Each structure stands twice: as C-alpha cells, then as structure tokens.
Amino acid sequence: MTYHKPSFKGTAMKGDWLWLSGVLLLLHGVGSCPEQCLCHAPTKAVDCSRQGLKGIPSEMPPGTQILHLQHNQIGDIPTSAFIRTPFLRTLDLSNNALFTLAPGAFVGLAHLRVLNLTQNFLHSLESQVFQSLPQLQELDLSLNNIEELPKFKGETLSHLSRLIIQRNQLQQVPRAHLASLPSLRTLFFKDNLWKCTCHLLDLKLWLESFVYKGGITDGVICSAPNIWKGKDLLKIPYELYNPCHPLLGKEEANQTQPSGTAQQDPPLPGQPQEQVVKSPSNCEFKPKARPVNLRHAITTVVITGVVCGIVCLMMLVAAVYGCTYAAIMAKGHREPSSHTNEPRRPEEEKGPQDPSLA
Template sequence: METLLGCRERGWLQITIPVDPTGNKYKHHVQSDSYPDLFLFVTGEMLLLASGIFLLQVACGCPERCHCHLSSRSVDCSRQGLVEIPSDLPPQTQTLLLQDNQIHQLPAFAFRSVPQLTTLNLYNNSLSHLAPGVFHGLRQLQVLNLTQNSLHSLESRVFHSLPQLKELDLSSNNLSHLPTSLGGPWKNLTVFAVQQNQLQQVDRALLESMPRVRLLFLKDNLWKCNCHLLGLKLWLEKFIYKGGVMDGVICVSPDSWTGKDLLQIPHELYQPCPFASPNLESSGGLQPGSSPQAVPGLPDSHSECQLKPKPRPANLRHAVATVVITGVVCGVVCLMMLASTIYGCTYAALTAQGHRGPLALPSEPAKTKGKNLFDSSPA
C-alpha cells in the first residue's frame, strides 16, 4: 500500500493506493489471454484515482493565504491583510484565527460554513459594527476575542446564538455603553472583559445574567461614580465575597472621587437616584422627528445626583484650633457667670445690712430715758 497526502502541506485527507506486492506499480505481463483482466484492473485503478482527486478537491478546501493544521483542526489566517472572511474554510474547523487583518464588517451568517467552531479570534481588526445574526449557527463556540477593534455599541441580540460561550473579550474598543442583556442568561460564561473602553456605567442586570463568571476586567473606563453606579458597587462586593477576581473600578468623575476605587467609597455617601415621571413613561418617550423638551420636575443632565460628602475639617490643626477656641469661650462664660454670682451675693448682703441699721437707733434713747428715771427716783 502507498500513502499519498492530499492538499500537500495544507491538506487534511490521506488516501492509499494499492500496488503490486513486489513493489512495482502497474507492472503486468501482457498476454493474449489476459486482456480482459488487465482492462478491468486498469479501469478500477483509474476510477479509484479519480475519486481520490475529487475527494481532495471537496474536503481539502483550505484558503490560499491560510494554513490548515490536521491535528488541531485549526485554520490560521492571521496577518494576511484580509478584508473579509474567507469563503472556502474547511467545515471541520474548530479554531479560526483571523487576528491582525483589515476586516471592516461581518455580514449575517458570516460563519455558516464552520458550524463546529469553538474558538474565534478577531483581535486587531477594524470592526465598527456587528450585525445581529453575525454569529448565527455557532452553537459550540466557547471563546470569542474581539479585542482592539472600533466597536461603539452592541445590540442585545448579537450574542443570542452562543449558548456555550465561556470567554468574551471586548477590551480596547470604543464602547460607551452596554445593553441590559446580551442574549443571556449566559450560564457558561466564566470570563468577561471590557477594560479600556468609554464605559461610564454597567447595568447590574447584565452582570446578574452571568452566574458563573469568575474573572471580570473593568479597568480603564470613564466610570462616573454617582448614584447610578451604586448597583454595580453592591454586585461587585458580593462577587468578590464569593471568590470572584476583578481588576478594579477607578472613578473618573465627579472631581471629589477622581482616582478613587469604587469599592472604597462608603455606602452612606450615595443618595437615591430620582425616578422618571410616570407621565413621561406613559407617553412612550419621544416620537420620531420630535425635539426634546424640558420636563418639569425632572433634573436635567447637568444636575444628576452626585455624591455629597459629609463636611469634615480640612486637617487636624483646624480641628484642634476649633476645640481650643470652644474651650476658651466656655471658660470665659463660666468666669462671667461666677463673677455675676459673687456680685449678686455681695449686693444682697449689703442691702440686708443697711435695712437692719436704722431700726436699732430708736431703742437707744428709750434705754437712756429709762435709766434716768431709775436714777431720779428717791432712794
């Protein structure tokens, strides 16, 4: 038996062609009575060779500028200057590497030819938008890398067809917000990364749709640590208590908390966020073409609820000075009260003594007169 490799270096198919036991291919002694057998043998060999060539063309459709690997069932199309997904990917592909290319957009059903895909790497391309059905059919996808693209927003249905997803990396994009749901619940997601974006807040409901997440990367965003981030703070405290690992949420605004870790801000400094007016909710929002108008009773964008820190002394010296001044004032007041008391008592004593003096004067003449009378009486 002789083995031939299909598709040369990029092929995945192997075929075998039987040969003569002596090692000589198609070496037969032509005799007058063996023409029918020889004809049948050659015909069978030609049919086998033709079928092998046909199978090679069908099964070994590796793209021209990609490298296909048999053992790992992976296709490496990285750093090839591609502007779109290759159309002739082998259907058995499980790992597709498309990083460092120039792919600007992905149409719906872009990966329908590789339904067994488990790992997809789109790092460092030029993607600015993802169509809702772009990942449709990838029911076995587990790792999705969209790092360092130009994504500005995500629709809630974009990841709806990825029930087995375990790792999602959206780092180094221009995401300004994330929807409340991305097609969850994601029962298998364990790694979620959105660092180095333009996020100001994340809805707690989105994180609650990831019950098994263990690694969370949120650093280097424009976190606005006002009342709207209180839900995220509470969820993160519970997440860390259960053994989760994260890289931190550093506040960018307001100015009083710039550079502070969200988890280090006390709960008491948060005020409840104002709720929207029921009339506004019942109106269904703004109609297409209508201009926004001010709604009475609702705070505008410049008066959003901010953290109100409790007043506190600027430093220890000011606090000590305040205590000393307060003590001096209290001491002066006490001395004044003591002086007033002494003065009052002295005045009362003098007044009483003055009243007793005049009453005793008339008694002295009476005593003298009585003495004279006794002296003048006859012996």
C-alpha cells in the same frame, strides 16, 4: 449441477470508485484552504493573520475549529459570515478595523467557546449579536470605544464565565446586564470612564456580592466626580451613598420610562410640579463624611488658634500691667520711709519754750 465461479469484477470496481471518491473529497478539503492562509489539518486550525484581509474568506475547510484572523483590515462582519465553519470553537478577530457587527454575524457558531474582539473600533453592540453563541465561555471586548454594554440574555450565554471589557468608554453598567450571566466568574473592566454617582450604586452592591461568592474582578476605578477620581468603587464607604437611597428599587420603572424623559417625584403640597423634576443623568450624591469633617476640623483649629492667641495676649498684657503696678506701689512705699529716717533739726529738738521762763 453446475457450479459457477464467483466474479469479483463488479466488487473491485465498486471499491475503486469508493476509494477514488474519498481521495477526491480529501483533495477538495485540502484545496478549500484560502490562498493567504495556513491550514493545519491535525489541529484543525486555520491561520489567516497578518495578511491584509479586508473581509472574511469565503472558502474555509468545513472542519475548522480554530480560526485566526487577527492583525488584518477587516471592517465589518456580514450576516452568516461563518456559516461554512459550523464546528468553530475559537475565533480571533483582534486588531482589525471593525466598527459594527451585524446582528447575525455569528449565526451558525453553536460550538464557539472563545471570541476575541480586542482592539477594534466598536462603539456599540446590539443585544442580538451574541444570541447565536450558546456555548460561549470567554468574550474579550477590551480596547474598543464601547459606550454601553448590551443586555446579555442568560438563556443564551448561560456558559459565559469570563468577560473582559477593559479600556472602553463605559460610564455605567446596569446591574441587570451582569446579573443575567449565571456562570460569570471573571470580570475585568478596568480603565473605563466610570462615573461614580448614584447610578453606580447598584453595580457596587452587585460587585460586593460577586466578590463574596468567589468572583474575580480588577475593580471599578472612578474617573468622576473629582472627589473620587482614582478611587476603587468597592472601597468607597457605603454611607456616602445615603442621598442615593430613594433611587434604589426604581430600575424597573426607569426601564419602562421612555428614554430622554426626566424622572419625576410626587409633588409636595403647595409646590409646583416643575420644581420636583429630577434628571437621572445629573444625579450626583454629595459626600458628607470625610470632606465636610475635614473642613470643620480646619475651621475649628483656626478658631481655637485665634482664641488661644487672644487669651495669651491678654495674659501677657495683664502680667505686664501687674508688674508695672507692683513696681509703682513699691516705689511709693519706699519714699515715706526715707522721710522719717532724716535727722531732726535743732529747732524741732528744743521743742516749745515754756512761757513762764520768758
């Protein structure tokens, strides 16, 4: 029986090939870091901040989890711009020149948790922008020019717990847009152009429930009307919204109604239909408590003061008249008594002469 010595030549060559392939892949991963960025392999972070970038870098380490793109000149984010970084968890795009976001700008970021879009030039956001971010927990949209908040879908943003929309151009936010976020715990939207009219009543009611359940908010500070400028919406008495009660429960009807059309109420008998047309945008409640009572109080004080002044003047006149009359009467009583006390004349003392003596 012949014994053959095992040959390790093929095994060694195969091992060398695997080692070489691993080295090449490692070199390829290191070389994929953009030239203007700093890549930190242990933390899987890529820092491209303050580099004057005008677009998203095309090459990026595939295992990147943290990406810093703040303080650049990025003007737009095209569709699937981050398709090469599927494991991204934190994305910072603050202090750029973003005007719009494509509906599919964040496609592929299924693991993203923190998105910072602070201090850009965003005017509006489409509702589909955040649909591809199911794990998003924090969204910062502060310091933009956003006039209307998109309707978030709870099934997509079910983990969103922190929303920041401070210093924008918001005047109102429909209650349904926020109620669709089941995990929301922190909501900051100070320094907006809040118009505290009837259309903000639903937001007031939702905020009261949100705070009662332990939510954190910095409050809605009114910018209009002037009577409530600088006031916190939560501190405005609920009774002042009594004129707005007919609008409650009509949100669904307003959503189905075409935009730009006026809301109509059923006409009263004998009243022309065009006289009952109401414009939701011009709906403003009329406060009836504090301002009206203040005017009534001032009017009452003025009238009371005038009446008291007249009464006091009449009393003074009466007192002067009484004193004068008393003085005249006293003088009149003194004059007759002075005549009776005068000495009698001799003729009067002698009396009448007796005719018999004559």
